[in-house]
Amino acid sequence: MEQLSTVVNINKLKHSNNSLKHESEGYINIIFSGNKTSESHRTILKTELIKENDYIHFDINVQFIFDSECSRCLNIEQINKKAKFNKKLSFHSLSDYEIDFYSENIDLLPIISEIIIKKMNFTYLCKKDCKGLCSLCGKNQNDYTCNHQEKNIKESPFSSLSELDL
Ligand SMILES: [Zn+2]
Ligand SMILES: [Zn+2]
Structure with missing residues (x-):
């Protein structure tokens, strides 16, 4: 072309x-x-x-x-x-x-x-309620729902921060 x-x-x-x-x-x-x-x-x-x-x-x-x-x-x-x-x-x-x-x-x-x-959107969404990617493993949450989230958050090295009373 x-x-x-x-x-x-x-x-x-x-x-x-x-x-x-x-x-x-x-x-x-x-x-x-x-x-x-x-x-x-x-x-x-x-x-x-x-x-x-x-x-x-x-x-x-x-x-x-x-x-x-x-x-x-x-x-x-x-x-x-x-x-x-x-x-x-x-x-x-x-x-x-x-x-x-x-x-x-x-x-x-x-x-x-x-x-x-x-005609281009500054932030385009494939659909209004697009669930995005899992922040831990990157899988597309529109096709698949991860159920490891809670466990991984507890194991994360930063989890102790959430226990601090700030
Ligand atoms: Zn999307
Ligand atoms: Zn995941």
């Missing part, structure tokens, strides 16, 4: 056309908290740029897949999302996205990264 193409030549938009389309498919590498897109997941990008006086109207649609790691049990799940960016940006505010309208090519990557990261 090829890398997603996010660079658009905007010469035509500046000199003749009022509208420019850019479509691409491929992988993109984004990592945020316990989430990541990867080289095996296809991202589909459909973009239309429309020039309106001192503004460019960005109509960006992204369809993407990423892996999320449950912050309790560390199971990895694949998540499919679609998201849009539909905004008019003045030539001056383009710099917020590191875009220079006066150059020949603009890179939409900062906008696309923002679109994707907004």
Whole structure:
């Protein structure tokens, strides 16, 4: 799979056309908290740029897949999302996205990264009541319930601390 193409030549938009389309498919590498897109997941990008006086109207649609790691049990799940960016940006505010309208090519990557990261959870849980991993042996408590906990806590070298009256 090829890398997603996010660079658009905007010469035509500046000199003749009022509208420019850019479509691409491929992988993109984004990592945020316990989430990541990867080289095996296809991202589909459909973009239309429309020039309106001192503004460019960005109509960006992204369809993407990423892996999320449950912050309790560390199971990895694949998540499919679609998201849009539909905004008019003045030539001056383009710099917020590191875009220079006066150059020949603009890179939409900062906008696309923002679109994707907004759909990622900072702390993802595979389910609301995920039981997580056993703090003693690391087994996933959603699949298996450990019953050695109490015994091990008593045997732990720190168990005497719990007997102190602080
Ligand atoms: Zn979980
Ligand atoms: Zn255990």
